[in-house]
Amino acid sequence: MEQPGSYVYEYPRPAVTTDCVIFGFDEGELKILLIERGIEPYKGRWALPGGFLDMNEDAETCARRKLLEETCLSDLFMEQLYTFSAVERDPRYRVVSIAYYALVKLSDYDAQAGADTANIKWFPLSEVPDLAFDHQEILRMAIERLKGKIKYQPIGFELLPEEFTLPELHQLYETVLQTKLDRRNFRKKMLSFGLLIDKNEFLSGAPNRAPKLYSFDKEKYEKLSKEGFYFEL
Amino acid sequence: MEQPGSYVYEYPRPAVTTDCVIFGFDEGELKILLIERGIEPYKGRWALPGGFLDMNEDAETCARRKLLEETCLSDLFMEQLYTFSAVERDPRYRVVSIAYYALVKLSDYDAQAGADTANIKWFPLSEVPDLAFDHQEILRMAIERLKGKIKYQPIGFELLPEEFTLPELHQLYETVLQTKLDRRNFRKKMLSFGLLIDKNEFLSGAPNRAPKLYSFDKEKYEKLSKEGFYFEL
Structure with a gap:
């Protein structure tokens, strides 16, 4: 050298x-x-x-x-x-x-x-x-x-706190993709990936119908990403 | 400088x-x-x-x-x-x-x-x-x-001649992805993207039932890729 x-x-x-x-x-x-x-x-x-x-x-x-x-x-x-x-x-x-x-x-x-x-x-x-x-x-x-x-890797989760609500995730995707995403559809699709862990807790400090807290299942993701998948939203 | x-x-x-x-x-x-x-x-x-x-x-x-x-x-x-x-x-x-x-x-x-x-x-x-x-x-x-x-951009077409058959395209995808892809499904999905132009010609020199020749519609692709799409195969 x-x-x-x-x-x-x-x-x-x-x-x-x-x-x-x-x-x-x-x-x-x-x-x-x-x-x-x-x-x-x-x-x-x-x-x-x-x-x-x-x-x-x-x-x-x-x-x-x-x-x-x-x-x-x-x-x-x-x-x-x-x-x-x-x-x-x-x-x-x-x-x-x-x-x-x-x-x-x-x-x-x-x-x-x-x-x-x-x-x-x-x-x-x-x-x-x-x-x-x-x-x-x-x-x-x-x-x-x-x-x-963000469409084919769950990198969005790196921008959220460990525990987050579906409305927060929805807002993140809308912001990054700069487009409106139907709330109900987004919820259904996001849950269908099986990547979210239901914490069985609710956002504290929120009024009635507080949104549920979720975290992200990294192990499940590692498995899925080897097979190949797509966040079609 | x-x-x-x-x-x-x-x-x-x-x-x-x-x-x-x-x-x-x-x-x-x-x-x-x-x-x-x-x-x-x-x-x-x-x-x-x-x-x-x-x-x-x-x-x-x-x-x-x-x-x-x-x-x-x-x-x-x-x-x-x-x-x-x-x-x-x-x-x-x-x-x-x-x-x-x-x-x-x-x-x-x-x-x-x-x-x-x-x-x-x-x-x-x-x-x-x-x-x-x-x-x-x-x-x-x-x-x-x-x-x-190759799953979300049609770069595979850069590897094929200007005119190609569906069996050639199928073989290319199987080779790059290193996996078997059902022939009938592949054909159906590939045609559904609307990216292939039917040349109304057949592979010359082939025996009976010669496969049809196609080319790739670049303009259509430019439009689609702005909206975002995915070759789920």
């Missing part, structure tokens, strides 16, 4: 970064977590958390490290999204970014600005400001991925 | 390559196109076509350029698969590889070894030799992607 300390290469190399789109679901809205850039380029602009790949870590390790450093979040559901490599995507020099997306149960986590981060904030998708670099394009692709995946 | 010609960087950078899994379908078998490496490391071993990213091209441009240089193939259906970044995946130095997969209509193309390539060959999936680098892992993921995608 090449010697560390000598960074003279025969051919030019791009710098490699990771960036991460972090989705949360709160008060019936899909939100993403952004950081305010404290340095140039794009100083003062909002951007996805991320940063440069170290030589001793793979891309996912880098994405998780930057998330922890910049947002104090860890142990999230995370998947690789796409690698962005347009030649002029960074005004400084050639940078290839391996993008990830992560899903947060907002009830479990409290995001905080890390030591190097000026500011950090959850933005509803409808209020996302003009982002730095090509992060708008990365966000657009992450939203498409989430929309596609 | 940084000056070309000076490849001295403040921090070490990984080299970046692209690699491509090329699928073809021939005589009822799924095949992949491999090249024999003419240089170290892994000299004489079979590998995916690919190579180093130039500073003035994005990753897909690089993948298509390497394909043309090494296999003389162009204008293929191609999609990004995943970026592989394990620290020790290349014995020389740190290399991050952006992997693609491509689908070839074997009837339209004739792959040939490019000037720099020792040898090139289509291997049935069941006869793929031990590959160089982590290319076995890249191949495994590409097969999974193809299996998943």
Whole structure:
């Protein structure tokens, strides 16, 4: 392997970064977590958390490290999204970014600005400001991925608390898919998958006819996903 | 932007390559196109076509350029698969590889070894030799992607000639999904999607009861895929 300390290469190399789109679901809205850039380029602009790949870590390790450093979040559901490599995507020099997306149960986590981060904030998708670099394009692709995946993988459950009600699940699907879903049909289909565990409890604090609480059966899902299935809603 | 010609960087950078899994379908078998490496490391071993990213091209441009240089193939259906970044995946130095997969209509193309390539060959999936680098892992993921995608995108048609018969389509699905599919059910469901155009012709050279020829309706598909659909087979 090449010697560390000598960074003279025969051919030019791009710098490699990771960036991460972090989705949360709160008060019936899909939100993403952004950081305010404290340095140039794009100083003062909002951007996805991320940063440069170290030589001793793979891309996912880098994405998780930057998330922890910049947002104090860890142990999230995370998947690789796409690698962005347009030649002029960074005004400084050639940078290839391996993008990830992560899903947060907002009830479990409290995001905080890390030591190097000026500011950090959850933005509803409808209020996302003009982002730095090509992060708008990365966000657009992450939203498409989430929309596609929620139909054949139960990743939506990663956005809900451990226990949730069917109305909450219904609202999540409507929000992600950006479409109205018939309440009765949704309920029937969702229950037919056999993925929900009835907790035999009711949402506390709710008035009469409080909705029932459910949790998600991960073992059942693992079995089903091997056979292949589809959340046709 | 940084000056070309000076490849001295403040921090070490990984080299970046692209690699491509090329699928073809021939005589009822799924095949992949491999090249024999003419240089170290892994000299004489079979590998995916690919190579180093130039500073003035994005990753897909690089993948298509390497394909043309090494296999003389162009204008293929191609999609990004995943970026592989394990620290020790290349014995020389740190290399991050952006992997693609491509689908070839074997009837339209004739792959040939490019000037720099020792040898090139289509291997049935069941006869793929031990590959160089982590290319076995890249191949495994590409097969999974193809299996998943064929259920909700008609990418299978990219592997068939412009005109094909239902038995050919049936065999393709069985091969990719590695499972038996009831012939009558398959026929009924496939026709119900409304994606096949009846050419009102029959396979020439076939004996009595020659199967009908079909082609694929791309416009219809574009419309359907916006609404979301699923090839449940």
